[in-house]
Amino acid sequence: xxxxxxxxxxxxVSEGASLELRCNYSYGATPYLFWYVQSxxxxxxxxxxxxxxxxxxxxxxxFEAEFKRSQSSFNLRKPSVHWSDAAEYxxxxxxxxxxxxxxxxxxxxxRVKS
Amino acid sequence: DxxxxxxxxxxxxxxGQEVTLRCKPISGHNSLFWYRQTxxxxxxLLIYFNNNxxxxxxxxxxxxxxxxxxxxxxxxxxxxxxxxxxxxxxFCASDSGRAGSNTGELFFGEGSRLTVL
Numbered sequence: 001x002x003x004x005x006x007x008x009x010x011x012x013v014s015e016g017a018s019l020e021l022r023c024n025y026s027y028g029a030t031p032y033l034f035w036y037v038q039s040x041x042x043x044x045x046x047x048x049x050x051x052x053x054x055x056x057x058x059x060x061x062x063f064e065a066e067f068k069r070s071q072s073s074f075n076l077r078k079p080s081v082h083w084s085d086a087a088e089y090x091x092x093x094x095x096x097x098x099x100x101x102x103x104x105x106x107x108x109x110x111r112v113k114s
Numbered sequence: 115d116x117x118x119x120x121x122x123x124x125x126x127x128x129x130g131q132e133v134t135l136r137c138k139p140i141s142g143h144n145s146l147f148w149y150r151q152t153x154x155x156x157x158x159l160l161i162y163f164n165n166n167x168x169x170x171x172x173x174x175x176x177x178x179x180x181x182x183x184x185x186x187x188x189x190x191x192x193x194x195x196x197x198x199x200x201x202x203x204x205f206c207a208s209d210s211g212r213a214g215s216n217t218g219e220l221f222f223g224e225g226s227r228l229t230v231l
Contacts, residue, residue: 036220043223
């Protein structure tokens with residue numbers, strides 16, 4: 001069955017340090033891939049998406065993600081984390097052959113220490 | 115644009131009571147989604163509509179849950195009777211994609227936090 005795995009429940013990084021959040025998916029073909037961010041008490045906001053083409057995609061707030069077909073991964077990165085990046089991050093997958101539904105990973109909570 | 119609007123933001127009720135959550139999607143968006151978020155189960159898709167028609171309700175937990183979309187600008191999620199295990203944050207989201215071709219870029223409301231005592 002299709003699935004989205006975010007292996008890290010919590011990650012803590014120092015302000016100014018680089019960040020990588022992991023996401024792996026299990027689908028028969030290359031799906032559409034997304035990263036969303038949720039600040040406390042808020043709904044989710046789209047950071048970036050990959051449909052096709054260049055496997056390195058740029059998003060808002062200085063985030064980027066790289067699609068690696070061979071590893072079935074879509075990891076989110078940021079070169080220098082700011083305290084305001086503390087939030088929960090969700091990887092999501094949409095495979096049209098499964099009905100155009102977004103399936104979300106369990107989320108990774110990012111803590112930023114000063 | 116005002117974004118996706120949900121009401122109420124918070125609801126506390128007693129077991130057995132009826133709960134109605136409301137959602138106004140972004141004008142012009144053709145698809146509407148209801149999600150439930152809990153610590154234990156994460157984000158779960160309950161149901162989604164396209165052009166006001168329910169497309170997939172396989173995530174609706176049981177018959178106590180029902181959802182309607184009488185027009186393009188309004189949807190409700192009803193729980194009757196409510197139970198403590200229904201306590202969660204319920205999100206509504208909309209997508210600008212056309213029928214059968216959602217963009218995947220969901221715009222979420224701020225959620226309705228439901229507590230059933």
